[in-house]
Amino acid sequence: MLELRNISFQVQEAGGSKEIVDDVSFTLEDGKLMVVTGPNGGGKSTIARLIMGIETPSRGQILLDGQDVTGLSVSERAKLGIGYAFQQPPRFKGLTVYRLLCLAKGSSMNRETCCEYLTGVGLCARDYLDREVDASLSGGEMKRIEIASLMVRNPKVSIYDEPEAGIDLWSFSMLVDSFNKMIRGRHESMLIISHQERIMELADEIMVVAGGKITQRGSREEILPGLLRNFQSGCAYRRGEAAL
Amino acid sequence: MSGKESAERELLRAVADLDSLPQGAYSLRRNGAGAALHSSECVTITRKEDKPGIDIHVRSAARGEKVYIPVVITDTGVEDLVYNDFYIEAGAQVEIIAGCGIHNDGGRESRHDGIHTFHVGKDASLIYTEKHYGQGDGNGKRVLNPTTVLHLEEGAQCTLDTTQIKGVDSTIRKTEAYLHKNAKLMVLEKLMTHGQQTAHSDMDVFLEGENAVAQIISRSVAREDSIQVFHPRAIGSAACKAHIQCDSIIMDRAQVRSIPEIGALHVDAQIIHEAAIGRINNDQLIKLMTFGLSEEEAEEVIINTFLQ
Numbered sequence: 062m063l064e065l066r067n068i069s070f071q072v073q074e075a076g077g078s079k080e081i082v083d084d085v086s087f088t089l090e091d092g093k094l095m096v097v098t099g100p101n102g103g104g105k106s107t108i109a110r111l112i113m114g115i116e117t118p119s120r121g122q123i124l125l126d127g128q129d130v131t132g133l134s135v136s137e138r139a140k141l142g143i144g145y146a147f148q149q150p151p152r153f154k155g156l157t158v159y160r161l162l163c164l165a166k167g168s169s170m171n172r173e174t175c176c177e178y179l180t181g182v183g184l185c186a187r188d189y190l191d192r193e194v195d196a197s198l199s200g201g202e203m204k205r206i207e208i209a210s211l212m213v214r215n216p217k218v219s220i221y222d223e224p225e226a227g228i229d230l231w232s233f234s235m236l237v238d239s240f241n242k243m244i245r246g247r248h249e250s251m252l253i254i255s256h257q258e259r260i261m262e263l264a265d266e267i268m269v270v271a272g273g274k275i276t277q278r279g280s281r282e283e284i285l286p287g288l289l290r291n292f293q294s295g296c297a298y299r300r301g302e303a304a305l
Numbered sequence: 306m307s308g309k310e311s312a313e314r315e316l317l318r319a320v321a322d323l324d325s326l327p328q329g330a331y332s333l334r335r336n337g338a339g340a341a342l343h344s345s346e347c348v349t350i351t352r353k354e355d356k357p358g359i360d361i362h363v364r365s366a367a368r369g370e371k372v373y374i375p376v377v378i379t380d381t382g383v384e385d386l387v388y389n390d391f392y393i394e395a396g397a398q399v400e401i402i403a404g405c406g407i408h409n410d411g412g413r414e415s416r417h418d419g420i421h422t423f424h425v426g427k428d429a430s431l432i433y434t435e436k437h438y439g440q441g442d443g444n445g446k447r448v449l450n451p452t453t454v455l456h457l458e459e460g461a462q463c464t465l466d467t468t469q470i471k472g473v474d475s476t477i478r479k480t481e482a483y484l485h486k487n488a489k490l491m492v493l494e495k496l497m498t499h500g501q502q503t504a505h506s507d508m509d510v511f512l513e514g515e516n517a518v519a520q521i522i523s524r525s526v527a528r529e530d531s532i533q534v535f536h537p538r539a540i541g542s543a544a545c546k547a548h549i550q551c552d553s554i555i556m557d558r559a560q561v562r563s564i565p566e567i568g569a570l571h572v573d574a575q576i577i578h579e580a581a582i583g584r585i586n587n588d589q590l591i592k593l594m595t596f597g598l599s600e601e602e603a604e605e606v607i608i609n610t611f612l613q
Contacts, residue, residue, distance in 0.1 A: 113595060115591055134594070135591060135594040135595055136594045136597055136598060136599050136600070139594065139595050139596060139597040140597045144595060145595045147588070147592065149588075150592065151586055151588035151589045151592050153589060153607065153610060153611075154524070154552060154610075154611050155524070155610040155611045155612070155613050156606075156607075156610040156611075160610065164593065164596050164598070164606065165596050167596065167597060210596075214596070
């Protein structure tokens with residue numbers, strides 16, 4: 062179980078400090094899938110980076126299975142079972158996809174197993190295992206390899222930061238299927254930052270973050286219909302009141 | 306086994322992956338003198354009469370034969386200058402594994418200057434692998450200055466794979482290549498320096514024949530207070546293609562300079578150069594740390610894979 066207690070994160074700007082995340086508290090139960098959504102710049106990715114230990118909160122506590130991990134490094138949190146898939150994954154010259162997946166796993170893996178993970182994110186595996194994770198891959202390919210690298214780890218808590226970004230529709234469909242398979246009967250929990258209705262439909266819980274605060278939180282049934290209505294009603298074009 | 310024998314074994318393993326003298330043709334040079342030499346059916350190795358070094362003749366019938374020509378220096382104060390000439394007949398296919406290891410426990414400089422000239426015949430294929438390595442606790446410097454000259458005849462192909470990873474205090478590398486019609490050259494240069502080491506690499510590639518192709522990939526890591534200077538140069542005087550890619554990771558207080566020169570002396574010469582020098586990207590470190598690696602382990606993975 063992952064718990065955030067009164068987490069805040071400030072950055073220094075000209076003229077003072079700015080609260081990017083403001084007193085955020087929530088619990089992610091084992092085996093649950095939480096989708097975090099909300100406007101761009103609202104603090105979602107920062108919350109994910111705070112959980113992984115990439116950023117350090119200015120206040121508050123983060124607990125994993127009751128253990129306070131707030132002061133632990135990224136590596137220590139990874140060993141305890143927190144995993145994170147970057148929104149914009151870095152590229153590595155000379156590092157092959159196969160080696161990256163083995164590093165993610167923490168041990169060597171047979172190539173067939175690697176292929177299964179890559180197929181799960183819509184990549185024709187044999188074409189990719191020996192390719193380098195460098196600028197020769199497109200943004201969408203990088204993104205799918207990033208997602209596969211977190212699936213390989215299968216940590217207690219997986220955090221995916223906008224997994225749909227840059228992925229074509231066909232691959233997105235395969236990705237949704239993969240998430241769907243992963244969540245059935247699992248003990249591990251997932252936190253997915255997403256704006257996609259099809260991913261929200263998989264969620265046990267949905268949390269809306271805006272202006273660094275949690276503005277809504279509840280079960281999918283409670284939150285999703287309202288979000289969809291707001292989107293429809295907030296858009297003049299969709300209401301049929303404006304032309305393009 | 307004496308300390309020197311043991312050091313020699315370590316060096317041979319490091320520069321040529323050898324645990325004992327190999328099968329087939331080979332030449333072993335030790336402390337500035339020829340130590341062992343063996344020819345095979347397709348590869349003849351002879352000592353030069355007029356100066357230090359060997360002549361290697363590879364017959365057309367050679368098909369992928371491996372020829373080992375390692376050099377080891379275990380004495381301090383050795384100054385070794387050697388001229389090796391390679392004549393690879395038309396159609397031959399050969400792999401030459403060179404390499405120099407210096408173990409210097411003394412206070413005087415040990416140095417090996419290897420001048421290698423290759424004549425690669427029509428449609429012949431050469432893979433030339435060269436590893437440089439130094440070790441030992443003495444104050445005496447370990448210096449390696451290789452010069453490699455490649456003449457590629459029509460349709461000849463050559464892969465030049467050079468590696469210097471550790472222990473060489475100073476190196477001045479000079480590589481010259483002349484490519485005739487349809488010749489192909491691939492150069493892979495991997496270099497890591499640390500401490501107060503210096504490395505200077507000059508590479509001149511002249512594409513003189515129609516459809517000549519050269520690809521040069523140089524990757525280096527400069528650590529601590531070391532200094533690296535690269536001067537790759539590609540000049541095309543026919544319809545040809547050349548691509549030079551130099552990437553360096555800079556760390557600590559190191560300095561890296563890259564001074565490229567590309568020249569087209571023909572309207573259909575396509576010559577490209579790309580160069581980048583930068584520190585290890587923080588996101589790369591964090592990404593690997595999310596796999597449970599420490600920062601130091603992540604750094605080693607990034608460096609090792611970059612140089613592979």
